[in-house]
Amino acid sequence: MSTQTTPEARAQEWRGRFPTVNYLNADYGIKSWLLTKDHKRIGILYLISVTFFFAIGGAYAAAIRLELLTPLGDLMQSHTYNKVFTHHGIMMVFFFLIPSIPTTLGNFLVPMMIGAKDLAFPRINLLSWYIYMVGGALTFAALLFGGVDTGWTFYVPYSTNFSNTYVTLAGLGIFINGFSSILTGLNFIVTVHTMRAPGMTWFRLPLFIWSHYATSLVMILGTPVIAITILLLALERVAHVGIFDPALGGDPVLFQHMFWFYSHPAVYIMVLPGMGVISEIVATHTRKPIFGYSFVAFSSLAIAVFGFLVWGHHLFVSSQSVYAGMIFSLISFVVAIPSAVKVFNWTATMYKGSLSYDTPMLYAYAFIGLFTIGGMTGLFLAALGLDIHVHDTYFVVAHFHYVMVGGQVLAFLGGLHNWWPKMTGRMYPEGWARFAALVIFVGFNLTFFPQFLLGYMGMPRRYHAYPPGEPMWQVLHVMSTGGASILGIGLLIPGVYFIWSMRYGRFAPANPWPATGLEWRTPSPPPTENFAVTPVVTWEAYEYRPVEEMEVVGPGAPDAPAGGQHPANRGVETEEQP
Amino acid sequence: MSEHIVPRSTYYLVFGALIVLTAVTVAAANFDFGPMNDVVAMTIAVTKMMLVLLFFMHVRYSSRLIWVIVASMFFWLIILLLLTLTDYASRDWFGANVGGIMSR
Amino acid sequence: MSTHAEAIEHGHGPEAAHEALAHHFDNMEQQREAGALGMWVFIAQEVMFFGGLFLAYLVYRMQYPRAFMAASNHLDWKIGTFNTAVLIASSLTMALAVWATQVGRSRKVQVGFMAATVLLGLVFLGVKAFEYHDKYVDGLIPIAGWFNPHDPIPAGVTTGQYQMFFWLYFAMTGLHALHMIIGVGIIAPIMWMAWRGRFSPEYHGPVENFGLYWHFVDIIWIFLFPLLYLLGAHFKGGH
Numbered sequence: 001m002s003t004q005t006t007p008e009a010r011a012q013e014w015r016g017r018f019p020t021v022n023y024l025n026a027d028y029g030i031k032s033w034l035l036t037k038d039h040k041r042i043g044i045l046y047l048i049s050v051t052f053f054f055a056i057g058g059a060y061a062a063a064i065r066l067e068l069l070t071p072l073g074d075l076m077q078s079h080t081y082n083k084v085f086t087h088h089g090i091m092m093v094f095f096f097l098i099p100s101i102p103t104t105l106g107n108f109l110v111p112m113m114i115g116a117k118d119l120a121f122p123r124i125n126l127l128s129w130y131i132y133m134v135g136g137a138l139t140f141a142a143l144l145f146g147g148v149d150t151g152w153t154f155y156v157p158y159s160t161n162f163s164n165t166y167v168t169l170a171g172l173g174i175f176i177n178g179f180s181s182i183l184t185g186l187n188f189i190v191t192v193h194t195m196r197a198p199g200m201t202w203f204r205l206p207l208f209i210w211s212h213y214a215t216s217l218v219m220i221l222g223t224p225v226i227a228i229t230i231l232l233l234a235l236e237r238v239a240h241v242g243i244f245d246p247a248l249g250g251d252p253v254l255f256q257h258m259f260w261f262y263s264h265p266a267v268y269i270m271v272l273p274g275m276g277v278i279s280e281i282v283a284t285h286t287r288k289p290i291f292g293y294s295f296v297a298f299s300s301l302a303i304a305v306f307g308f309l310v311w312g313h314h315l316f317v318s319s320q321s322v323y324a325g326m327i328f329s330l331i332s333f334v335v336a337i338p339s340a341v342k343v344f345n346w347t348a349t350m351y352k353g354s355l356s357y358d359t360p361m362l363y364a365y366a367f368i369g370l371f372t373i374g375g376m377t378g379l380f381l382a383a384l385g386l387d388i389h390v391h392d393t394y395f396v397v398a399h400f401h402y403v404m405v406g407g408q409v410l411a412f413l414g415g416l417h418n419w420w421p422k423m424t425g426r427m428y429p430e431g432w433a434r435f436a437a438l439v440i441f442v443g444f445n446l447t448f449f450p451q452f453l454l455g456y457m458g459m460p461r462r463y464h465a466y467p468p469g470e471p472m473w474q475v476l477h478v479m480s481t482g483g484a485s486i487l488g489i490g491l492l493i494p495g496v497y498f499i500w501s502m503r504y505g506r507f508a509p510a511n512p513w514p515a516t517g518l519e520w521r522t523p524s525p526p527p528t529e530n531f532a533v534t535p536v537v538t539w540e541a542y543e544y545r546p547v548e549e550m551e552v553v554g555p556g557a558p559d560a561p562a563g564g565q566h567p568a569n570r571g572v573e574t575e576e577q578p
Numbered sequence: 579m580s581e582h583i584v585p586r587s588t589y590y591l592v593f594g595a596l597i598v599l600t601a602v603t604v605a606a607a608n609f610d611f612g613p614m615n616d617v618v619a620m621t622i623a624v625t626k627m628m629l630v631l632l633f634f635m636h637v638r639y640s641s642r643l644i645w646v647i648v649a650s651m652f653f654w655l656i657i658l659l660l661l662t663l664t665d666y667a668s669r670d671w672f673g674a675n676v677g678g679i680m681s682r
Numbered sequence: 683m684s685t686h687a688e689a690i691e692h693g694h695g696p697e698a699a700h701e702a703l704a705h706h707f708d709n710m711e712q713q714r715e716a717g718a719l720g721m722w723v724f725i726a727q728e729v730m731f732f733g734g735l736f737l738a739y740l741v742y743r744m745q746y747p748r749a750f751m752a753a754s755n756h757l758d759w760k761i762g763t764f765n766t767a768v769l770i771a772s773s774l775t776m777a778l779a780v781w782a783t784q785v786g787r788s789r790k791v792q793v794g795f796m797a798a799t800v801l802l803g804l805v806f807l808g809v810k811a812f813e814y815h816d817k818y819v820d821g822l823i824p825i826a827g828w829f830n831p832h833d834p835i836p837a838g839v840t841t842g843q844y845q846m847f848f849w850l851y852f853a854m855t856g857l858h859a860l861h862m863i864i865g866v867g868i869i870a871p872i873m874w875m876a877w878r879g880r881f882s883p884e885y886h887g888p889v890e891n892f893g894l895y896w897h898f899v900d901i902i903w904i905f906l907f908p909l910l911y912l913l914g915a916h917f918k919g920g921h
Contacts, residue, residue: 118706120716186723193643194716195706221654224727228734232853240826241849243738248842254741257662258734308657312665324665529706581714583784584777593774600766600907604759607912619908626904634777634897644722651726655733659740666741 022425022525037122038528043108044423045129050100051495053136057091058488060084065447065484068477071468081464082149083165089152090143094174095136097408098266101273102184102219103132105415106212108423110188112519113206115197115537117529120190128183135177142170151462153263156244156255160236168237171230178227181269185219188212197518199537203297206517206541207283207290210297211276214304218265218272222308226262229255256318260311268307271371271403272300274411275342278364281418282346284515285361286353289542292345299338306335316387325384332382339375343368358513359433363414366441370406374399377452392462395455401448410440413494420498421508425525428501432493439490446483450476516543582639592633599626702885714887721891725898728861732902735857739850739909746843751914752836753847756822758813762911765809766903772802773900780893783876783886792876792889796869799896803862810859817848824849851910858906861899868892 023040033041063084067075076084107125111118119125142148148170150159159167192205192213232243233255242248244255283290290296312320312328346368355361377399380386390396420428451459454476459466466473511520516539522531603622611618632638637648700710707713743750779795817823821830824845835844872888875881881889 116706120706121720122704122706124720182727186720186727189723190716190720193719194712220723220727221651221730224731225658225734228731232734232738235849235853239824239849241824242826242842242845243849249742249746249840249846250842251741253665254662254738257665258737261658261662308654309661312661315665321665321668321671323668323671324661327661327664534708581784584781586778586781589774589777589781593770596770596773597767600763600770603908604763604912607759607908619912623905623908627901630773630897630901630904634773634900635894640718643719647719647722647726651729654726655729655736658730658733659737662737662741663744666744 021527022523023528024425024525026528035126037118037126039107039111039119039122039125040423040526040528040530042125042129043104043106046099046103046107046132049129049133049136050096050104053091053095054100056140057088057096058491060088060091061484062488064088065481067464068466069481071466071470071474073465076464078464079149082151082462083147085462086148086151087143090139090148090170090174092404093152093266094177095132095139097270097404098181099132099184100270100412101277101408101415102188102212102215102269103128103180105277105412105419106184106188106215106273109419109519110191110209110212111195112522112526112530113209113517114192114195114200115518115531115535116191116195117531117534119187120195121187124183125187128180128187131183132177132180135173135175135180137173138176139170139173142166142173145169153259154230154233155259156233156236156252157246160233160244161240168234171234175227175230175234178223178230181219182223185216185223188216189220197535197537200518201537203294204537204539204541205297206276207279207293207296207300208273208276211272211279211300214300215269215272215276217301217304218269218307222262222265222269225258226266229258229262232258253315253318253320256315256320257311260314261308264311264314265304265307267400267403268303270408271411272303274367274408274415275300277411277415277418278346278367279342280515280517281360281364281414282349283542283544284418284513285356285358285364286350287544287547288349288353289540289544290345291348291351292341293541295341296345299341302338303335306331306338310335310382313382313387316384317391322384329382329384333379336375336379339371343372343375357434358417359428359430359437360414360418362434362437362441363410363417366437366444367407367410367414370402370410370444374402374404374406377402390455392460393455394451394459394461397461398448398451398455401451405448406444410444413437413440416494416498418513419519420501421512422519422524422526424502424505425508426501426505427508427512428494428505429497432497436490436493436497439486439493443483443485443487443490447480447487448483450479450483454480514547516541582636584633584636584639588633592629595629596626599629700884702880710884714885714890717887717891718894721894725894728898732854732857735850735854736905739854742846742850743909746839746846748836749839749843750847752839753844753851754910754913756817756820756833757851757911758816759911761809761813762907765806766907768802768806768809769900769903772799772806773897775799775802776893776896780886780890783881783889784883786883789876789879789881792881793873796873796876796889800866800869800873803866807859807862810855814852817852822848824852854906854910858899858902861902865892865896865899868895 023038027036033045036042036045063076064081067073067081067084069075073081107119143166145166148163148165148167150163150165150167154167154171192209196205235241236243236245236250242250244250244252246252279290279296310328310332312324313332315328316325346364377395381390381396381399417428417433420426454473455461457470457473459473466477468474508524510523512524514520518531518535518537519526521535599622603619606618606622607615631648637644703710703713707716775795775798779792779799782792782795821828821832823829829841829845829848831841831844835841869892872892875888
């Protein structure tokens with residue numbers, strides 16, 4: 001195959017070579033999407049809705065940063081500000097961060113990576129999207145009717161006895177949304193156990209699957225506890241039965257225990273799928289098997305299990321027993337071990353690898369660095385003494401944004417770029433994508449690094465004003481707001497070129513990177529049941545060879561020569577930049 | 579693996595045992611064993627649960643995977659109960675209480 | 683996995699032609715396994731859902747043992763024992779309904795066992811409603827402004843602590859009853875399917891999985907009964 005052919009000619013050729021019927025054009029009309037049971041279409045539905053909630057959460061973030069530009073509370077009143085940061089938190093945590101990767105990339109890729117035709121329960125999968133939309137609509141309605149001002153944590157007794165905002169409605173939305181999460185996790189666990197293709201043993205699974213399996217564990221065992229907690233909160237708020245009311249013998253700290261039993265592991269729901277994405281990207285774009293595959297696989301499970309044992313580190317200053325605090329502090333340090341195993345193993349994978357600077361890999365580089373900073377500052381917060389100094393300050397805010405935005409959001413973007421050719425059958429514009437990745441990285445650090453300093457100096461979170469007599473504080477806040485503007489613009493760029501690429505992007509070959517996973521051994525975009533013939537796996541995960549020797553397989557079984565050698569090796573892919 | 583069919587007689591035996599254990603737990607509640615009251619009641623309840631799990635729910639004849647799921651749900655429930663209780667149980671130690679409800 | 687691989691080797695066996703086989707499964711065995719596993723994972727989720735209530739019970743019970751004992755005496759252990767027996771009997775009939783489909787008994791036998799299960803479940807719910815009404819008459823509804831026990835509260839126990847037991851009682855038994863109502867709602871279409879003769883030794887996943895759910899609800903009650911009804915039996919007359 002000559003590399004001189006024009007994109008149009010190549011597109012024609014590929015359209016001719018691959019089955020023209022794929023999951024996107026198999027059926028037309030809005031009904032075919034809203035009633036679909038195809039995991040790939042449901043993934044796309046989720047992608048659209050998750051992006052919508054991300055945009056709302058982002059708008060509230062912009063309002064927060066604008067208010068903090070000046071020391072005085074001149075843009076909005078404290079009560080309005082309370083609502084704004086609450087809405088930002090609720091939208092981002094419950095409706096973006098938790099569902100984002102599992103329901104979009106996970107839905108799309110889990111069956112394909114294990115060689116299945118669909119998830120085990122396609123109807124439940126569609127149901128989970130509807131539950132998500134109902135929950136999202138109810139919470140969004142609560143925000144529109146007048147909002148919630150309790151913070152995303154809904155701490156009692158403020159949320160039960162004092163706040164006169166729409167706590168119950170927002171809580172109901174989150175309660176309902178929880179079942180979407182549970183059903184997704186249930187589907188993944190059953191699918192991974194029962195639907196693997198012949199030869200796809202547990203230790204041949206891509207690490208993306210391991211991390212989603214661990215995530216599903218947390219979803220199933222943690223989410224019901226937040227559901228019952230919110231139910232009790234609503235019961236207390238509506239009937240005032242005294243569950244969390246000290247005047248009637250109740251204990252508000254019990255709420256915090258129950259809340260964080262879910263909400264701390266929920267952090268791992270957010271970041272574990274991101275780690276899975278990064279493992280895939282690092283292996284693909286360094287062309288090496290992941291260093292210490294089984295360590296990385298088991299570290300996902302270890303994070304899921306240990307993640308359940310550390311919730312008390314949110315209660316160090318909440319009148320929790322100091323002895324319980326010591327236990328929780330100690331176990332919190334232990335969680336750092338499996339997280340560090342992953343970081344070291346990614347780094348070791350890159351060592352002497354064939355490093356690429358394609359967009360997904362740029363996000364992976366950023367993830368590893370930013371997640372390390374976020375994780376290390378987590379250890380500061382897990383230390384009993386230091387936490388008292390930085391508790392509820394911007395140090396905490398910076399810490400979890402490094403993990404959530406620097407970790408999860410960047411992994412999500414990296415994953416979207418990596419699998420965009422598979423999802424849409426089109427390439428994104430590489431030049432613009434690299435530019436956007438750079439803008440996002442710079443904007444992110446400028447936004448959140450100053451917040452570490454602010455927090456350490458004593459700037460509390462959830463305050464809409466700060467002392468004008470501290471010039472350094474405003475300087476740092478201005479830097480943070482400026483960074484947030486850059487970050488916002490950076491996030492808009494992919495939004496534009498992704499949509500653009502769906503119509504004008506180059507046609508993507510079956511395996512543009514070229515990678516070893518099963519999802520790349522079927523056409524882009526894949527047919528409705530993913531594989532023409534159920535694949536039989538005879539190779540280990542990440543068996544990378546030099547690109548020239550890489551046998552890239554077209555439609556059908558991996559041994560079928562039908563696809564043959566195709567021109568999509570790296571040299572060809574990167575030479576044509578728009 | 580094909581499905582194991584439990585004979586009807588087993589079900590009737592388990593049912594009888596469950597009814598007897600219910601009677602035993604009611605009878606035991608009328609005696610005061612002091613701090614052992616709850617231990618006795620919970621031991622009987624756990625025995626009844628095991629009978630239902632193993633025979634009515636066929637766990638005894640199920641794959642190891644089902645055993646793992648059953649074990650892990652108890653493991654996580656115990657994490658929830660036990661780790662929360664580390665807080666409540668130790669709030670009063672050495673007069674270290676800083677205002678928890680256990681002090682009242 | 684081995685069955686899966688065999689199915690590939692042998693192509694689609696005669697079993698695969700079963701009308702109940704969904705398109706994305708290779709054979710009935712895989713479909714049955716996935717269904718049962720899904721149900722078990724769902725039950726794990728349910729255990730944690732009730733777990734939050736059991737945690738609240740444990741924390742407050744540890745703190746207010748006397749209030750809980752005194753309040754527990756307001757529940758009638760005889761009614762509780764009767765209801766326990768009813769629920770255990772309904773578990774038995776459900777187990778027999780699963781057995782009837784497994785061995786391929788006639789649809790009348792299948793539906794009969796399921797109808798008995800539903801009937802016993804409704805008896806349980808009826809008794810429960812009667813008990814709730816009793817609490818209402820005694821002023822023991824734990825809502826602010828309503829809670830007004832007609833019987834005297836023992837010395838050393840505050841109204842708030844007393845109320846604590848009753849909201850736990852209502853929350854735990856209420857959630858349990860809700861699960862039973864949902865169960866009755868789910869078994870109705872399954873009974874209809876059984877009446878149409880849909881279930882056979884090859885295909886009875888819905889019956890089997892519903893059985894798992896029903897037995898789980900039974901297990902929850904097995905714990906609720908001693909925790910709520912039997913706390914203060916030996917304490918009678920002590921207050």
